Amino acid sequence: MNHRTPAATVGVVGGGQLGRMMGEAAGPLGIELLVSDPTPDCPAAPIVREQIVGEFDDYDAIRELAERADVLTFEIELADPDEMARVGEETDTPVHPDPDTLRTIQDKLVQNRALAETGVPLPAFRRVDDADDLRDAGEELGWPLMLKAREGGYDGRGNRPVDAPEEIDEALDEIGGPALAEELVDFERELAIMGAVGDGETDAYPVTETIQREEILRESVAPARIDDAVRDRARKVAFDVLDLLDGRGVYGIELFETDDGDILVNEIAPRPHNSGHWTIEGTRCSQFEQHLRAVLGWPLGDTALRSPAVTANLLGDVExxxxxxxxxxxxxxxTPEASLHWYGKREVRPLRKMGHVTLADDEHGRDALLSRARELVDDVTFE
Structure with missing residues (x-):
């Protein structure tokens, strides 16, 4: 295939920080981005060619995107797979990743069942519709356990540890709908791999170590501080996951490394992911450029590490x-090795992701980079 510049137009459902960084990656390639988002002047708006204001399931907004784009994609799981599939068929516009993949991942129970059926390792889980189901799950899986909303959860929202049967009613009220109970994994560390599926190609970035508190990602370290055997097991699991997913694009695969060195899948995101932000400075082709290349069917970019990198999130520290x-x-x-990324959000809320800082340097060890990143983030605050 011969590529020409201006190269293509990509329509993106969602215009948050991921859409913004996708727009930053698109410009040098001659790609134009259009986004739809319910928030006027969304974070991506100053960077992309145009924003269409519309909800994530707004048929008219999604159709306008598709009519003006060469391919349709999304940067948020709240995008409606049914409307995207419908619009794609009506306008003959490719949709990547495939709406069926999004439909599967939107429901954590459906996702886990699909993984389990093909032998991908993951924590033991049970469906929870009511208090009796959760009590039975606790007896089978053991207390404490993790209760997850089947749909809509992100950044720690929709996840709730349940320590004992006495917390069942409170936990179900907090989740507020159909749920999934998982065994609480005693893990050594959390890992992530950004995978990429192109036109007949599959690749993955180096294994990343993710550091989370209160179910929210605080820092990522790349490459992960793990031995070669764990790295190889993590990559094998990630490629097994990618084999199950339909449609081109970048996928964030979150993993647990257990105390025994085993690898379990935690969750999957069918889009670029916070744990891959370090790739902007740390690799030759960022996850955002890679996603655009993939959905357009272009050759995938180089995922090789340029230098070790640590990312620290800038979270809302307000009440x-x-x-x-x-x-x-x-x-x-x-700081010469530091890069500041600001997401352009107008309002700061408690623990809301507002930006991040990445330190990329091959002269200092990852421990030193992580320590310095934490110092830099501690110096900033919201007034």
């Missing part, structure tokens, strides 16, 4: 929502 104003960034800007 209640307020206009977003970040102060104290001088130390970040004065």
């Amino acid at each position: 209640s929502p307020r206009p977003a104003e970040l102060v104290g960034t001088d130390s970040i800007l004065e």
